[in-house]
Amino acid sequence: MSVTVRVPAKVNVQLAVGAARPDGFHELANVFLAVGLYDEVTATPSPDGLRITCDGPDAAQVPLDRTNLAARAALALAERYGRAPDVHLHIAKDIPVAGGMAGGSADGAGALLACDALWGTGASREELLDICADLGSDVPFSLVGGAALGTGRGERLTELEVGGAFHWVFATATRGLSTPAVFREFDRLAEGRDISEPTASRPVLDALAKGDPDALAAAVTNDLQPAALSLFPDLSATLAAGREAGALAALVSGSGPTTAFLARDEETAEKIAEALRSTPACRTARTATGPVPGATVL
């Protein structure tokens, strides 16, 4: 017997970053949109205890020990329910690793839901969301999917209405960026400046509610973009190439280095992806639409 859960990647259509808090995290107004690039996590009983395996194009970069977010999720659920974490978790990885698309978070949320179903723990949605928040700031959103505003460090979610499908292109980069390093660079660039309280952008929320790509393109912002570009300057050329190929908006996805391009329709998205594939810092370019549902048992 085994349980497979499918979990989407995310793009941040607004990422407003406040000052660093005493615990080192930054207060955020984080508008998440789940997009149709997926990891699948399969949980199978394992008599020899917890075991992690992974396949997919970026599998070599994924840790297979207890630092893997999927392993941490299984351990957290097992501990809460006083049982042994005797599970084999296989991750079929399609979300770029260290790309700013919440791939590790997706695996954490997926493993949690898969183990909950396999073990019949019957944890409430609330409990699952609590465990997700302990695992990482992006993990609750991976469980919920759709579109949501994340406040606090991004873990406190308010679900958002979306009036239509948005077409995206994602360009993965020739190397990764570490999320803590990008936040540190944000702090360095912000030194000596007043940082205002992060608040959700009305134009972003309205554009999502209407399903209007032009309005969303005019409204998207990412306060981490200057920090990501400072650490990875070649991404500027990728952004410019996407705009030139017809993207309505071009931005760094979360902490990067994946870049995200909003397209008017599927056909333009394919054209933009084709143009991006020949830019130097781009490894691959993929199209996807959002919103899509969060972690789902298949």
Ligand SMILES: C[C@](O)(CO)[C@H](O)COP(=O)(O)OP(=O)(O)OC[C@H]1O[C@@H](n2ccc(N)nc2=O)[C@H](O)[C@@H]1O
């Ligand atoms: C950049 C985003 O992906 C945007 O959605 C998230 O803010 C990052 O979420 P995540 O990868 O789940 O991050 P976590 O695992 O919670 O934190 C990793 C590290 O990122 C930094 N971090 C993260 C979230 C936050 N609100 N402030 C931070 O400063 C901290 O250095 C933290 O140690």
Ligand SMILES: Nc1ncnc2c1ncn2[C@@H]1O[C@H](COP(=O)(O)OP(=O)(O)OP(=O)(O)O)[C@@H](O)[C@H]1O
């Ligand atoms: N299941 C996992 N998949 C990928 N990376 C993982 C996983 N568990 C732990 N990691 C570690 O986390 C690091 C960041 O990987 P991840 O793919 O989650 O980054 P990310 O997409 O930039 O995250 P985010 O968008 O949430 O900031 C990796 O370099 C790896 O060492």
